[in-house]
Amino acid sequence: MVRVRGLQIERRLVHGSVAFWQGPRAPETKTHRWTVYVRGASDPLEDLSVYIRKVEFVLHESFSDPVRVVTQAPFCLTEYGWGEFEIIIRLFPLDDAKKPVELYHPLRLFPPPGQELSEKPVVSEHADVLVFVEPSTELERTLREADTKRLAPESWGSLLPLFGGDLKEVEIDDLRKVRQARERVRQQIEALRQEYETLTKELERSQAQTLHRHLS
Incomplete structure (x- = not known):
C-alpha cells in the first residue's frame, strides 16, 4: 500500500450526548433516554463513514452487551438508564493499518446544580481532532473529498436542532x-x-x- 510520506490530515469532530428525562413515573432504572454520538464539528451532516469504518461505544458494565458496534453513519447509539458514567468511543479508520482512536465521553443526564429536572434535554458536547499521519493514497483522496458527501437531515431525527455550533x-x-x-x-x-x-x-x-x- 502506497503512503503519502510527510502528509498529515486533520478532521474535526464532536463527541456528544443528549439526554431526556422521562418524567416522575418512569421506572427507577430508566429515568432518562439518552443518545451518544460522533459528528462533524463544522457540519453535523458530514458523512463520517467516508473515512471511519465503524464506531464502538463501550458502555458501563451494568448494561447488557456493553460494547455496541455501529457500522454506518450517523454514528450514534440510544439507550435508557439512570446514572452518569464515562463512555469509551473507539473510531476505526477505513485504513486497516491505522489503529483505532479512543475518545472518552462523560455522559450527562442531569442539569447543572441549582436547576430542576425538566423536559428540556441535557446536551453535552466535546471537541476533538482526528489526525491521519501518512495516509494511504486512496485514503488521502477520500479525505480530500469528504466535505462533498453529506447525510440526509432526517437521519439525525429530532437531535439535529440540539447540536451546538462550530468549534x-x-x-x-x-x-x-x-x-x-x-x-x-x-x-x-x-x-x-x-x-x-x-x-x-x-x-x-x-x-x-x-x-x-x-x-x-
Whole structure:
C-alpha cells in the first residue's frame, strides 16, 4: 500500500450526548433516554463513514452487551438508564493499518446544580481532532473529498436542532497539540519496542553462538 510520506490530515469532530428525562413515573432504572454520538464539528451532516469504518461505544458494565458496534453513519447509539458514567468511543479508520482512536465521553443526564429536572434535554458536547499521519493514497483522496458527501437531515431525527455550533479555533489548536504530542509519544514507544526486539534477537543469537562453541 502506497503512503503519502510527510502528509498529515486533520478532521474535526464532536463527541456528544443528549439526554431526556422521562418524567416522575418512569421506572427507577430508566429515568432518562439518552443518545451518544460522533459528528462533524463544522457540519453535523458530514458523512463520517467516508473515512471511519465503524464506531464502538463501550458502555458501563451494568448494561447488557456493553460494547455496541455501529457500522454506518450517523454514528450514534440510544439507550435508557439512570446514572452518569464515562463512555469509551473507539473510531476505526477505513485504513486497516491505522489503529483505532479512543475518545472518552462523560455522559450527562442531569442539569447543572441549582436547576430542576425538566423536559428540556441535557446536551453535552466535546471537541476533538482526528489526525491521519501518512495516509494511504486512496485514503488521502477520500479525505480530500469528504466535505462533498453529506447525510440526509432526517437521519439525525429530532437531535439535529440540539447540536451546538462550530468549534472555537483555540479549542482546535489545543486538541491539535495534544494529538501531536500523543503521536510523538506513540512513535517513540514504537521505536523503543523495535530497538528492544532487535537487541533481544542479537542477544539470543550471541548466546546461541557461544553455546555452539562450547559444545563443539
